[in-house]
Amino acid sequence: AQTVTQSQPEMSVQEAETVTLSCTYDTSESNYYLFWYKQPPSRQMILVIRQEAYKQQNATENRFSVNFQKAAKSFSLKISDSQLGDTAMYFCAFQGGATNKLIFGTGTLLAVQP
Amino acid sequence: DSGVTQTPKHLITATGQRVTLRCSPRSGDLSVYWYQQSLDQGLQFLIQYYNGEERAKGNILERFSAQQFPDLHSELNLSSLELGDSALYFCASSVEGWEYSPLHFGNGTRLTVT
Numbered sequence: 001a002q003t004v005t006q007s008q009p010e011m012s013v014q015e016a017e018t019v020t021l022s023c024t025y026d027t028s029e030s031n032y033y034l035f036w037y038k039q040p041p042s043r044q045m046i047l048v049i050r051q052e053a054y055k056q057q058n059a060t061e062n063r064f065s066v067n068f069q070k071a072a073k074s075f076s077l078k079i080s081d082s083q084l085g086d087t088a089m090y091f092c093a094f095q096g097g098a099t100n101k102l103i104f105g106t107g108t109l110l111a112v113q114p
Numbered sequence: 115d116s117g118v119t120q121t122p123k124h125l126i127t128a129t130g131q132r133v134t135l136r137c138s139p140r141s142g143d144l145s146v147y148w149y150q151q152s153l154d155q156g157l158q159f160l161i162q163y164y165n166g167e168e169r170a171k172g173n174i175l176e177r178f179s180a181q182q183f184p185d186l187h188s189e190l191n192l193s194s195l196e197l198g199d200s201a202l203y204f205c206a207s208s209v210e211g212w213e214y215s216p217l218h219f220g221n222g223t224r225l226t227v228t
Contacts, residue, residue, distance in 0.1 A: 045219035
C-alpha cells in the first residue's frame, strides 16, 4: 500500500522569503503522479503543482517549484517570494496504482508572517 | 471555480439521523470520489465511482453508502449518525478513472452532528 508522510505539522516564514515543505512517500509502483494541494482558511482544495514520476525535470508553476528525488522517494515543495495569501494548509498527495484516487499526507500548516 | 458542485454547503443534524450529500462533477468528468476531512486532519478516501460503477473503496463505514447516477451526479448517504461523523466531506471528479488525471475538488459539505 502507498503511504505519504509530511513530517512538518507547522511552519512559519516571513513575507518575501523562501520556504520548503517536505514530503516523503512509499510505493512499489514504477509510474505515478505526485501533487501538492493548498487548503486556505476557506477550506477549498486548490491544486498547486503536479509531478509525473517518469519525468526527471522538476515541475514549476510561477513561485512554486518541486524537488523530486525518485530514488529517495522525496517530493518537496519550494515557495519563493512568500506572500500573505500563501498562508494555508499544504497537502502532499500520491496518485498511482490500479485506481486514480489520491492518497494524502497529514498536511503542513504554513503561516506567512508580515 | 473547479466546476464541481456540492450541496448543501452546511448541514446540521442530530445523532441517529440520516443525511444525503450531493455532488455534480465537472462537465465531461466520468469519475467521482468522496473524501472525509475531520477537524484538523488530512483527507481520508471513502469511495470512488466511474461511470456509474464502484471502482475503489477506502475507509468507508458500513453506515455510509454512495452511488453514481446515469447523469453522473453522485450522492453520499450517511445514516445512524454519530458525533464523530462531524467533518467536511469533499467530492472530487476527474475525466478518467484510472489514467492519472488530476482530481478537481468541490468546496465541500460541512456536516455537524449534535
